Amino acid sequence: MYPPVFEYVRPASLGEALRILEGREDAAPIAGGQSLIPLLKLRAISYGLLVDINRIPELRYARYGEVVELGALTRHYELEESPCPFLRQVAVRIGDVQIRSLGTLGGSLAHADPFGDWPAAMLALGAVVEVAGVAGVREVAIDDFIKGPYSTALERGELIVGVRFKCPERGAYVKFSRRHNDFAFAAVAVAGSVKDGHVIDVRIAALGAADRPVRLKKAEAVLAGAPLKPGVVAEAVDAARKEAEPPFDFRASAEYRRHLLGVALKRALGAL
Known part of the structure; x- marks a missing residue:
């Protein structure tokens, strides 16, 4: 058409x-x-x-240091070889070569597809979104930025300038989809650190657990400060499945998504 x-x-x-x-x-x-x-x-x-907006230089930058700063025009493919390993894991799971060559980080966040990879990844990272309008620039925590399916905190006339976050010491992204790198049935992004075998500062974001990317806070609570052992992982998986309220659509039932979320979390934790 x-x-x-x-x-x-x-x-x-x-x-x-x-x-x-x-x-x-x-x-x-x-x-x-x-x-x-x-x-x-x-x-x-x-x-x-x-x-x-492709010719706007203020939207095109990538700065890696103690804090990672990425401009809204950062293309998916650019993050396939990012110094931050977690970003590489996410980028390579997005669409095909053509999509990764053209699609942008800022566009993905602004579109807020309920099964979009970057909104979930940024939620796990606890990113801050920098938003600009004619009245000036404001910062929005990613937890407050995604309002619902295809709905964000962007107001009329505003643009995402970029995002900033700390690259996690440990991170994993596990995604289930019908076809390779298609939109997810369910996916889990985990970011945090592990010290002396214990989980520290963990954030878990999921796709397919609600009508938008959400944190699995009960699973986070199970893991916080706990040893990364099979019993603890099983308890976190159980908490995640109970906490999730998966949507139903033509691609997957709610129960199937609930099952996959548990599998994804188990695999993600195993990869930390």
């Missing part, structure tokens, strides 16, 4: 892009377009103006 007719502009700066987006209610930003273009072609959505 063909998308509806729209206007197109390509601003050269963040300020210019924000002024355009603020001035048009029917405007939308486009970067990789891996989600936006299919939705336009299906006519599930319609915009009168697409604002191409």
